[in-house]
Amino acid sequence: MEVALNLDPVSPIALYRQIYDGLRDGIVGGRFEAGTKLPASRALASSLGVSRITVTECYERLVSEGYLETRRGSGTFVCSSLPETDMYASGVTVEIDPQVQSYAPVRLSRYGSIIDAPIRPPNPPEMLRLDSHGPDVTAFPRRLWTRLWVRRMQEDPPKLLQYTQEFNGSTELRIAVAHYLRMSRAVVCDPNQIIITSGSQQALYLAARIFLDQSDCVAMEAPGYRFAGRIFDSQGATVLPIPVDRNGMQVSQLKKHGDKAVKLVYVTPSHQYPRGSRSRCHAVWT
Numbered sequence: 001m002e003v004a005l006n007l008d009p010v011s012p013i014a015l016y017r018q019i020y021d022g023l024r025d026g027i028v029g030g031r032f033e034a035g036t037k038l039p040a041s042r043a044l045a046s047s048l049g050v051s052r053i054t055v056t057e058c059y060e061r062l063v064s065e066g067y068l069e070t071r072r073g074s075g076t077f078v079c080s081s082l083p084e085t086d087m088y089a090s091g092v093t094v095e096i097d098p099q100v101q102s103y104a105p106v107r108l109s110r111y112g113s114i115i116d117a118p119i120r121p122p123n124p125p126e127m128l129r130l131d132s133h134g135p136d137v138t139a140f141p142r143r144l145w146t147r148l149w150v151r152r153m154q155e156d157p158p159k160l161l162q163y164t165q166e167f168n169g170s171t172e173l174r175i176a177v178a179h180y181l182r183m184s185r186a187v188v189c190d191p192n193q194i195i196i197t198s199g200s201q202q203a204l205y206l207a208a209r210i211f212l213d214q215s216d217c218v219a220m221e222a223p224g225y226r227f228a229g230r231i232f233d234s235q236g237a238t239v240l241p242i243p244v245d246r247n248g249m250q251v252s253q254l255k256k257h258g259d260k261a262v263k264l265v266y267v268t269p270s271h272q273y274p275r276g277s278r279s280r281c282h283a284v285w286t
Contacts, residue, residue, distance in 0.1 A: 002047055003039060015050055020058045027067050027078055034080040038068070041076075110234055169196025204228050208235045216263040221249045225268055232266070 005022040007015060026032045038044070041059055045052040059076055062068040066083045070076050153160065164170060174191040181187040197203040204227075212218065214236040220229055222241030229239050240262065242253050249267050 003044060005048060007048060007050075016054050016057060019048065019050070019055065020061060023058060023062060024067060027062075027082065032078045034078055034082075036078045037074075038076045038078070110236070168192075168194065201227065201231070204231045208232055208237070211264055212237045213263075217261060219249075219254055219262045219265045221267055224266075228266055232264075237263075 003023075003026075005019060007018050007022075009015070011018065023032075023038075032038070038059075039047070041055040042052050045055040048055070059068060063070060063076075066081075067079055068076050069079050168174065171191065173196055174194040177194050177196075178189055178191045181189055195203070195206070197206065208231050212232065212235050215238060216236075217238045217240055218229075218232045219240045219242050220232075221244045223244070224241075232239055243250050249265075254262060254265070
């Protein structure tokens with residue numbers, strides 16, 4: 001781990017003091033969290049361009065004051081309990097430099113403001129939630145995955161670690177995905193029709209940016225996947241809730257919004273969320 005400290009060699013403040021203040025302020029301000037391992041004194045001295053004894057003296061002082069602790073054979077770590085914490089616990093107030101503790105609020109964009117808002121109210125104690133928060137990771141074939149990953153890295157690791165010029169993802173991966181879709185899902189598609197993203201949220205955001213303009217209408221299942229609706233709303237689209245039944249979205253209800261041309265219809269893939277019915281409507285755009 002490297003530690004970046006702003007040192008001024010022409011400052012009247014000694015380098016020792018600058019390093020000490022930088023480390024202490026970083027610990028108190030939360031930049032270096034409890035349990036963080038700091039670099040060895042020799043490594044930090046080399047990166048800062050100072051003598052090792054200067055860094056050693058700073059470490060020793062911070063250890064004596066209760067900000068750092070040394071573990072034999074492991075290194076130097078930030079203490080889990082700081083002097084300021086102990087003083088607060090005993091009823092003694094401590095004044096901390098506001099430049100360390102306070103940060104000017106950042107004005108978020110429309111998308112940032114919407115996507116950061118809580119999606120659901122807090123759970124009452126008597127409520128039992130049945131919604132899923134992800135796949136069953138215990139069923140993931142970790143040993144097989146690790147073995148295949150190691151084998152692939154041994155074949156051509158430089159290529160896998162470099163940036164790709166393909167905006168839609170690795171050609172080999174898209175070919176493999178297309179083959180899987182043909183064999184396991186009966187979906188015939190060309191690798192050029194596949195775009196690799198980091199997850200469903202990125203895929204939805206990309207689709208919204210490509211297909212939607214300000215005030216376009218998007219039809220969604222009600223109830224449905226609220227994170228998708230939040231993304232469409234952040235792009236300035238108007239979200240139209242469409243009821244669902246045992247077959248999924250009631251397509252006939254789209255005609256009731258004839259005065260509003262629907263640009264895109266979003267349905268939950270495979271099984272409708274949260275009711276679980278198999279959707280028979282496919283996403284379309286005009």
